[in-house]
Amino acid sequence: MNCPQCGNPMREGFVSAGGYRILWTPKDRRFSAWPGEGDVVLQKLSLAGKTIPAHLCETCRKVILSY
Template sequence: MDLNCPYCNNELIEGFIRGGRYTFKWYTENMSFIAKHTEFGGEIISENPKVKCYRCKSCNKIIIDIDGL
């Protein structure tokens, strides 16, 4: 399936981002130091450290479908 980037309309390439051996988490700038820098902080997006995504090499954007996790 061919997907196009919503930012520049060029082709997206399917691939993965790996988070090492840890879960894949979401952080915001206003989180506390402890929330950002400990294994207990952040919102778990996926228990799997390998997350499927789509990358645009033209504008350097990566798109992750959270529903697919």
Template sequence: MKCPCCNEEMELGYLQTGTIITWTKKIHRISLLPRKGEVMLENNVFKGVNFPAYICKSCKKVLLDYSDKNYEEG
């Protein structure tokens, strides 16, 4: 997928949360610290969810898809 901001190729992975938010190539059972090639986006947020997400490491954008999650708009 091409990045809508800079048109560079984006990488498919997962936006995963635990005590931090990390973009990962595969889902980890426990999200502690990012591994080589992964990107820590936030520290001390939600508890244990993951979303399919594309990352653009050129312009630092992340696109996520939550269409498979059962969320209600409030």
């Protein structure tokens, strides 16, 4: 996959969070162990084998993932 911002090839990898939920949240939250209203749980547990494949552009500091 190429970066939608700069067009360069993105690095393939995974997003993980040390065993806790991985959330997308519309508000900036310091503590995200429990999902709130409007949150989207990307992965219930980010244990080994439960990671989310993701593409990364280090130039633009962008990560694209599917959940």
